[in-house]
Amino acid sequence: MTLTAFDTAGVLDLADLHVASRIGSLTGETDETVRLAAALAVRALRMGSVCVDLATVSGTVAILDAGELPWPEPAAWLDACARSPMVSRDGTPGRPLRLANGLLYLDRYWREEESIRRQLQQRATDPPAADLTRLRADLDRLFDASSCRQRLAAAVSTLRWVSVLAGGPGTGKTTAVARMLAVLRAQPGGPLRIALAAPTGKAAARLTEAVREAAAALPDADRAGIIGLQASTLHRLLGRQPGTRTRFRHHRAHRLPYDVIVVDESSMVSLTLMARLIDAIRPDARLILVGDPGQLASVEAGAVLGDIVAAPGLPEPELQSALTSVDTADSVITNGVVTLDRIWRFGGDLAALAAAVRRGDADAVVGLLRGGGGQLEFVETSAVECAGLREEVVDSLRAVAAAAAEGDAAGALRCLETHRLLCAHRRGPFGVAWWTAEVARWLGVPEWGDAVPGRPLLITANDYEAGLFNGDTGVIVQSPDGLRAVFARGEELVSVSPSRLSQAQPLYAVTVHRSQGSQFERVSLILPPASSPLLTRELFYTAVTRAKNGLRVLGTEEAVRTAVERPIARASGLRESLGVPV
Numbered sequence: 001m002t003l004t005a006f007d008t009a010g011v012l013d014l015a016d017l018h019v020a021s022r023i024g025s026l027t028g029e030t031d032e033t034v035r036l037a038a039a040l041a042v043r044a045l046r047m048g049s050v051c052v053d054l055a056t057v058s059g060t061v062a063i064l065d066a067g068e069l070p071w072p073e074p075a076a077w078l079d080a081c082a083r084s085p086m087v088s089r090d091g092t093p094g095r096p097l098r099l100a101n102g103l104l105y106l107d108r109y110w111r112e113e114e115s116i117r118r119q120l121q122q123r124a125t126d127p128p129a130a131d132l133t134r135l136r137a138d139l140d141r142l143f144d145a146s147s148c149r150q151r152l153a154a155a156v157s158t159l160r161w162v163s164v165l166a167g168g169p170g171t172g173k174t175t176a177v178a179r180m181l182a183v184l185r186a187q188p189g190g191p192l193r194i195a196l197a198a199p200t201g202k203a204a205a206r207l208t209e210a211v212r213e214a215a216a217a218l219p220d221a222d223r224a225g226i227i228g229l230q231a232s233t234l235h236r237l238l239g240r241q242p243g244t245r246t247r248f249r250h251h252r253a254h255r256l257p258y259d260v261i262v263v264d265e266s267s268m269v270s271l272t273l274m275a276r277l278i279d280a281i282r283p284d285a286r287l288i289l290v291g292d293p294g295q296l297a298s299v300e301a302g303a304v305l306g307d308i309v310a311a312p313g314l315p316e317p318e319l320q321s322a323l324t325s326v327d328t329a330d331s332v333i334t335n336g337v338v339t340l341d342r343i344w345r346f347g348g349d350l351a352a353l354a355a356a357v358r359r360g361d362a363d364a365v366v367g368l369l370r371g372g373g374g375q376l377e378f379v380e381t382s383a384v385e386c387a388g389l390r391e392e393v394v395d396s397l398r399a400v401a402a403a404a405a406e407g408d409a410a411g412a413l414r415c416l417e418t419h420r421l422l423c424a425h426r427r428g429p430f431g432v433a434w435w436t437a438e439v440a441r442w443l444g445v446p447e448w449g450d451a452v453p454g455r456p457l458l459i460t461a462n463d464y465e466a467g468l469f470n471g472d473t474g475v476i477v478q479s480p481d482g483l484r485a486v487f488a489r490g491e492e493l494v495s496v497s498p499s500r501l502s503q504a505q506p507l508y509a510v511t512v513h514r515s516q517g518s519q520f521e522r523v524s525l526i527l528p529p530a531s532s533p534l535l536t537r538e539l540f541y542t543a544v545t546r547a548k549n550g551l552r553v554l555g556t557e558e559a560v561r562t563a564v565e566r567p568i569a570r571a572s573g574l575r576e577s578l579g580v581p582v
């Protein structure tokens with residue numbers, strides 16, 4: 001039977017089969033190929049996709065011998081789905097699946113995608129009024145000749161309800177955000193209510209600090225309304241409702257009171273959360289999405305930022321003409337996206353490597369890694385036997401311990417950022433758990449021992465009372481009051497009693513996912529074998545861009561090439577449909 005073959009091959013799991021068989025029985029659909037399509041639509045969500053493209057799915061299922069499976073012939077398969085009582089094509093209510101432009105969705109996800117598309121397009125057709133003379137004067141005042149893309153981004157965010165500020169680390173996104181807000185505040189009208197938000201507590205804390213630092217460099221009159229802004233998580237902004245992750249206090253009938261909402265790290269925002277956010281924003285409020293579309297996307301389905309950045313978009317003559325009149329129209333703007341490409345913070349081989357990974361140029365990546373340079377090291381033999389890795393890990397953690405024993409909390413935290421060991425996996429010989437045990441062995445300490453000065457910590461759940469967030473990293477230090485666990489929050493320190501920490505792990509290695517949003521002086525990356533499904537371009541790019549000054553990659557050439565050549569193909573309809581008129 002068709003479904004059994006896909007189950008045996010490991011393409012489908014029990015949950016996919018269960019949902020498909022349930023909707024099959026409820027709707028009276030007995031055709032196995034349609035049930036297979038439904039199971040694949042459920043599976044797609046597990047893989048981060050919003051829908052499944054039945055015409056190409058046989059080629060995108062990343063398992064061995066997928067081609068040998070009894071895939072239905074695409075045209076007949078689509079036809080069977082289109083006729084199925086499970087599937088709505090034209091909005092027939094009460095059907096659990098939806099077929100649109102050859103893509104099969106669970107209906108809820110289609111509705112969310114459709115809502116995002118409609119609202120983005122509507123907001124583009126009715127742009128905000130702006131005082132162009134004032135805008136030009138403020139752009140001239142706040143941006144010099146070397147910052148032309150940041151200037152363009154500020155102009156676009158003034159002239160459009162929704163804008164996207166994309167760029168890799170150190171390309172000046174936060175600097176641009178602070179100046180953008182200064183430009184918006186100088187436009188005529190009442191005082192602006194501004195909200196800053198990010199998908200995680202840790203990212204929100206970083207955004208608060210980064211905006212504060214960037215605002216400090218602004219002229220006095222601009223600084224006042226920006227420097228004290230506090231970012232919150234998106235869940236907090238929307239008003240978490242107990243017991244539910246997707247229903248919020250603010251929604252279409254009770255919108256957020258803000259005039260400008262800036263969302264950082266927006267590559268990590270899922271389709272569902274983005275749909276809720278856009279629903280809750282007044283049509284006459286500005287949304288500025290900031291992020292790096294090359295990075296790992298949300299754990300849940302959807303890659304809305306990446307979709308908007310890659311979508312074709314509709315012409316906006318009014319916007320282009322306004323941009324020309326403020327001297328910024330050096331390119332055609334689609335969907336309000338401005339990508340910053342000048343790297344202000346790091347350069348050299350690391351920047352060249354990041355660019356080659358983004359382009360998907362595996363030869364250049366391998367060449368740069370092998371070429372060495374001062375910043376890059378490629379260890380193609382066994383990672384465990386790499387003396388350089390062991391020495392660096394041990395030296396950096398001993399330096400942390402020495403500062404911690406002397407009660408130098410800031411020094412210990414600084415040493416902790418000098419090197420980070422990253423893994424793709426959590427488990428197995430290439431995973432965090434295995435490497436945590438190995439590093440503890442190198443150090444000669446128990447992996448899960450008592451709190452001792454120098455023990456590095458990773459927080460694994462938000463603790464609002466203590467002011468700690470999932471992903472925060474810190475260290476146990478000696479203090480006059482006994483042992484304290486300290487964490488950096490910008491220039492400030494958060495200090496709590498070690499007994500207060502319920503959700504903390506030893507920080508000897510972390511996953512690339514968890515490291516998203518942080519940077520370290522040097523990074524060592526343990527790559528899994530090429531057969532690992534986690535090995536993707538986004539994962540590799542995210543790891544590479546965590547390093548400020550040096551990167552050591554431990555793995556095979558095959559693993560590097562596989563990663564670089566395998567972009568995560570998250571299926572969605574948004575990318576195509578944004579360019580189609582409403």
Ligand SMILES: Nc1ncnc2c1ncn2[C@@H]1O[C@H](COP(=O)(O)OP(=O)(O)OP(=O)(O)O)[C@@H](O)[C@H]1O
Nearest residue numbers: 146147167168169170171172173174175176344345
């Ligand atoms: N126009 C500019 N002129 C001079 N320096 C700049 C400019 N824009 C940014 N910088 C500097 O470049 C560095 C990185 O900028 P910023 O923090 O804004 O980048 P980012 O894209 O937000 O980085 P990340 O994503 O890594 O946090 C900062 O030190 C900032 O002062």
